[in-house]
Amino acid sequence: MTDQRSQAEIVRNSLKRRYRKERRFRMYGMLAIFIALASLAILFADIITKGHTGFVKTTITLDVTLDSDMMYLDDPSDEDQLSMADFVAPLIAALQEHIPEADSAAEKRELGRLIGSYGASEVRNLLKDNPDLLNTTQTIEFLAHDRVSTYVKHADNPRYSVKLSEQQQRWVDELQEKGVIDTSFNDVLFSRGDSREPANAGILGAIVGSLLTMVVTLVIAFPVGIAAAVYLEEFAPQNKITDFIEVNINNLAAVPSIIFGLLGLAVFIGLFGMPRSVPVVGGMVLALMTLPTIIISGRAAIKSVPPSIREAAEGVGASKMQVVLHHVIPLAMPGMLTGSIIGMAQALGETAPLLLIGMVAFIVDVPGGFFDSATVLPVQIYLWASSSEQGFIELASAGIMVLLTFMITMNALAIWLRKRLERRW
Amino acid sequence: MKLKAALTSVALAGSIAAVSTPAMARDTINIVGSSTVYPFATVVAERFGRNTDFPTPKLESTGSGGGLKLFCEGVGTQHPDITNASRRMKPSEFELCQSNGVKEITEVRIGADGIVIANSKEAAKADFSLKQVFLALAKEVPDPNGGDKLVANPYQKWSDIDSSLPNKAISVMGPPPTSGTRDAFVEIAMQGGCKQYDFIKKMDKSDMKSVCHSMREDGAFIEAGENDNLIVQRLAQDSGTYGVFGYSFLMENSGQIQAATINGVEPTPEAISSEDYPVARSLWFYIKEAHVGVVPGIQEYVAEFTSESTWGDNGYLVDVGLIPSPRNERMEIAKRAKELQPMTGKEL
Numbered sequence: 001m002t003d004q005r006s007q008a009e010i011v012r013n014s015l016k017r018r019y020r021k022e023r024r025f026r027m028y029g030m031l032a033i034f035i036a037l038a039s040l041a042i043l044f045a046d047i048i049t050k051g052h053t054g055f056v057k058t059t060i061t062l063d064v065t066l067d068s069d070m071m072y073l074d075d076p077s078d079e080d081q082l083s084m085a086d087f088v089a090p091l092i093a094a095l096q097e098h099i100p101e102a103d104s105a106a107e108k109r110e111l112g113r114l115i116g117s118y119g120a121s122e123v124r125n126l127l128k129d130n131p132d133l134l135n136t137t138q139t140i141e142f143l144a145h146d147r148v149s150t151y152v153k154h155a156d157n158p159r160y161s162v163k164l165s166e167q168q169q170r171w172v173d174e175l176q177e178k179g180v181i182d183t184s185f186n187d188v189l190f191s192r193g194d195s196r197e198p199a200n201a202g203i204l205g206a207i208v209g210s211l212l213t214m215v216v217t218l219v220i221a222f223p224v225g226i227a228a229a230v231y232l233e234e235f236a237p238q239n240k241i242t243d244f245i246e247v248n249i250n251n252l253a254a255v256p257s258i259i260f261g262l263l264g265l266a267v268f269i270g271l272f273g274m275p276r277s278v279p280v281v282g283g284m285v286l287a288l289m290t291l292p293t294i295i296i297s298g299r300a301a302i303k304s305v306p307p308s309i310r311e312a313a314e315g316v317g318a319s320k321m322q323v324v325l326h327h328v329i330p331l332a333m334p335g336m337l338t339g340s341i342i343g344m345a346q347a348l349g350e351t352a353p354l355l356l357i358g359m360v361a362f363i364v365d366v367p368g369g370f371f372d373s374a375t376v377l378p379v380q381i382y383l384w385a386s387s388s389e390q391g392f393i394e395l396a397s398a399g400i401m402v403l404l405t406f407m408i409t410m411n412a413l414a415i416w417l418r419k420r421l422e423r424r425w
Numbered sequence: 426m427k428l429k430a431a432l433t434s435v436a437l438a439g440s441i442a443a444v445s446t447p448a449m450a451r452d453t454i455n456i457v458g459s460s461t462v463y464p465f466a467t468v469v470a471e472r473f474g475r476n477t478d479f480p481t482p483k484l485e486s487t488g489s490g491g492g493l494k495l496f497c498e499g500v501g502t503q504h505p506d507i508t509n510a511s512r513r514m515k516p517s518e519f520e521l522c523q524s525n526g527v528k529e530i531t532e533v534r535i536g537a538d539g540i541v542i543a544n545s546k547e548a549a550k551a552d553f554s555l556k557q558v559f560l561a562l563a564k565e566v567p568d569p570n571g572g573d574k575l576v577a578n579p580y581q582k583w584s585d586i587d588s589s590l591p592n593k594a595i596s597v598m599g600p601p602p603t604s605g606t607r608d609a610f611v612e613i614a615m616q617g618g619c620k621q622y623d624f625i626k627k628m629d630k631s632d633m634k635s636v637c638h639s640m641r642e643d644g645a646f647i648e649a650g651e652n653d654n655l656i657v658q659r660l661a662q663d664s665g666t667y668g669v670f671g672y673s674f675l676m677e678n679s680g681q682i683q684a685a686t687i688n689g690v691e692p693t694p695e696a697i698s699s700e701d702y703p704v705a706r707s708l709w710f711y712i713k714e715a716h717v718g719v720v721p722g723i724q725e726y727v728a729e730f731t732s733e734s735t736w737g738d739n740g741y742l743v744d745v746g747l748i749p750s751p752r753n754e755r756m757e758i759a760k761r762a763k764e765l766q767p768m769t770g771k772e773l
Contacts, residue, residue, distance in 0.1 A: 083476075117741070121475050161680020196467045273503050275451065277483060362467045364474050364481035365453075373453055373483045386654045388464065388677035 051397025057186040058149040060115055062094040065137045076127040076134055087120035088112050098180055099171050110168055116143045116199045143199040146391040148172055160390055193366045198391025203399055205366040209279060209374030216283020217347050222340055225294030233302040234324050253292035260289045261353030276358030277373040285353045290343035297339020301332040334421035341414040345407050351378045377403045451502040454482035454722055458492025458509030459605045461671045462708050465742050466509050473729045479722035489605030497522035506716040506723055510709045511605030516773045529714035529767035534758055536736055537748040539672040539697035540610050540704040541684040548664035551685040559618025560586045561595050562646050564639035573624035578641045595645040598656045599669035609706040610669055611638045673746025697748045714765050731759035
């Protein structure tokens, strides 16, 4: 009896310690989750505080008198005259109406520098397309120079240094009061390709490049991956060769992505002589990279189809191919799709292999096809982050937000597909 | 049956693509090369694309060495048309070009750029001599106890080298060996400081180079990749660190960082152009003449680059940080570029 009591006592005495231990263990788990969430929150907070201004553009709206004498231009349809004409003069004149004090040549030049260098080209193109507008007054919205934009948006931010002269700052303040300089949603970001001027730089080229590359990746990796998974799971004989292939596919999934870039450079560009920097080559390289992911997840999906389904189909006389095509693949499809989407999302964020095949490049024109030079979203972010102009800091963060939106959409699609289509047994 | 047909058509399409691509015409100029020239060349390319009917040239920043390697790989549209360099082509690279069939190359000197040693504005402004730079960053230095002997670099603090320098650990971030900035820094600054020792100067050329060009590897010199922006960010955060990069980067980030004077000379455009500032170098690009007429727009691009409104004293490249060559020199180079005068290999 005494023995038993003492044992109960021992248990009772140690209970407290055990509970404490358990609480501590739970605390560790919560701490781990807290660290993960905190770092995510810090990351997002940093990107959003840096990048939200990237979605705002600074504009200068002017009533420009397209005076033919001022521009030395009589006939806007004449190419020679267009190339010799001065399209900056009418801009300066229009600005001067608001800032009459700037009348020396140097001051005028300073004034003209408030407008980005695209301003003159805009006037030129307007006149080229509509020659009738010569000698009329038009209200045109110009993008402000990067320095003006930085001043308007970040004058009190110590991370940015203001590069306008005192005089220019005064003018900008005055123009802002008059409503000539204003900020609005940055539609340029979504309608243009890259530029060296932050105000004119857009991410559309990179978005299109990413889409083209992803299409190539999907068209190659999905059918090949699914076919490989089905063969290995359903048809392949169990022997050493199959084992060897299996081991290699699993290894391939762990190969650093830069290796695939080297392979692409040597085979597609070196051997086949395909051009550098094009989405076709990028897509093929990324397809090689995503293949193992698709094969492995595809095989897992096929394995999860219960044998009873196969046996039932075989029982009513279906051939092996009918079993696979009519029953196994439809049932495994949600799992395969999920794996593919996750593989694609991974490929969307990849830059290392693209470096070697020349997709890390300055490309202004939005690509129009699979054989046009293109970059992709993460590369565009990298290029902006490494540019020296201050305006690119916010653009890089804005680009990250766009990329994350794509990623989250793709992953949400994968989850939705799984929830929607998956069947449990 | 259907499957077989599909497979055959895919195989056929694949082989057609593989066979037909080498001959594929290209209408966009491909430019590779130096990350120092990249900010200038991209601005020119963008203007060129905007103001002409030609597509905007495509630029890759590969470093001077990487660019010349790609450039010299051969003639054909899969190879680049122009390469930028922040140092002159080496005779060995010219040989490589020749042996790969890239026979006629036109050389264009764009202007100059200074290499600065800069630190955060929060720290004190420094003044270095080239000798001090060499002593701080070389792998092996002359024995501080005297004698014509080389020892592994013993200096841990700047003040160990000279008591006038700050009492701080030596920590300098710089570009990797593929970069033209590194080549120029090593050749001008390091070698310049190194040759002030008579016994090193008397060594034969290859020995002298191996002494002068070896950067220390014990952590005091940090290779920071081609991303100069990263160096600027690090400098802004850590006031004890110095960074080595091109003058244009200093100009863009003058709010955060300041340049050290070298031998007492401030890196200003005038001082760099006149070579009073000791660590200045020329920037170049090279045109593959075999591609002129095959890829449209090359001559027009070169004309845009070499026009006065681009690289002149008031040209738009000056706003980006280029230091123009003297006018008569510019005119001469522009004329040669227009005529596409090929290099002979003797000028190198």
